[in-house]
Amino acid sequence: MNALEVKELKKVYPEFTLDKVSFCVQQRHISGLIGRNGAGKSTTIKGILRLINAEGRVSAFGKDFLKEEMAVKQMIGYVGGSFRYYPMNTLVAIRKAYAPFYPTWNQSKYEKFLSQFELIESKKVKELSEGMKVKFALALALSHGAKLLIMDEPTSGLDPLSREEFCDIILQLVREEGVSVLFSTHITSDLMRIADDIVYISQGKILAACPLKELLDQYKLAHFSSLADATAANAIGVKSVKEGYEGLLPHDTQRLNGVTFADATIDNIIVHLEKANEEKRYAESD
């Protein structure tokens, strides 16, 4: 049974369409939802949580979200970026209002997280750093026994050290608590470090939903000395770089004269696939 199954999630805005997005998050896996700004990452997460009225089916641990909304929400811990709510209230006031919604709330577990994250409950939310806000959101989400964490860009706004710490916490939660995680980000170095699977979304459509290694193994980065070489090799998403041109080639491409190869990173894959998509759209509009 998957921790999360999203089937044909669709939301139409005047300027943007989330187009039948489907993917799964396996139990005890960390899935990274990636894509450029405006690709539909936050819309997908809001659609999953029914914060927006979207078509499609969402289920968590086999339970249908619409039919068993309360039970599903009890199993989900949602962290919407950093904790942007109630800046003038103290953490203790927020916890007192939040905990009664969850019959499974575990106060001693919450206190353990507070001490691990060095959070002081008498502080106001506005007095917390961005990193501490994320930790507070995590402490709330995890203390009611959430089995699935859904996070919308939790690491944006964090410095490298805080991001490293965040990744360590997530890894620890998956290993020790057995939680499953879906988190959106455009900081791909975090994904390289902790993600098992990747869901890559572009222009509201899923371009890839597979294990991270599988995605990385699909392509290699090719460096060409001229545009003609790149075109001849059918490189994907060719773009000019400081010295020559770069594009993606399938991983099984044989050696080519005058072409140097390197392992493709997630950044390389996103940049060149987006470039290829852009060219395709431009060609179609002509």
Add this chain to the structure above:
Amino acid sequence: MLNLIKKEIALCLHPTAFIFLAFAALVFVPNYPYEVIFFFSCLSVFFCCMMTRENGDIAFSCALPVKKEHIPLAKILVTIGLQCIILLLVGIIGAVKGAILPAEQYVNQAGISANLVLVGNGAILLGIFNLIFFPCYFKTPDKIGAPFVIGAVVIFLLISVFIALRWVTPLYSTTLNGLNSENTGAKLVALVIGIAVYAILSTVSCNLSMENFQRIDV
């Protein structure tokens, strides 16, 4: 629902929601349009909704394990609780005024006296405000100004109507005016009508607000 109401009280109530309750004591001010007291109650609703927006409360609440339609219901029920308190306070303080001040000082030259009819008028005003404000607000919870301005304009127009009735119609200027001990039956009828109108309008407001809120994207 009870948890949502508790959360509303703990995290979303602006201090003015309590401060403006004390304005019920304005019934002691001589020759004052006492219906204005109920406008302050409406103003506190506006401040609470501002606080809701600044706190990101709607998004926070929607992620909680609650039914979406219960979010507007909880907010309106808390408001109704506060409105009932101000109605009760105006009634009690008005009665105290009638008991301790001489009858000639009880007469209000700017509107109706601080009696049971004032409470009934207040209930009508608050019910109409609820009917206008909440369904509009829960269509777009980020836009609080327009629903409040529309609600406030209607409230002040109605206050003017109540003041005019006090001077134009014998029913309001004599029968329903003055101490509660005079024409008590008529005053009680006016009070019951006011409360009934309030209950009906607030119920309609709740239903419309829940319907509108279901349709919005947070």
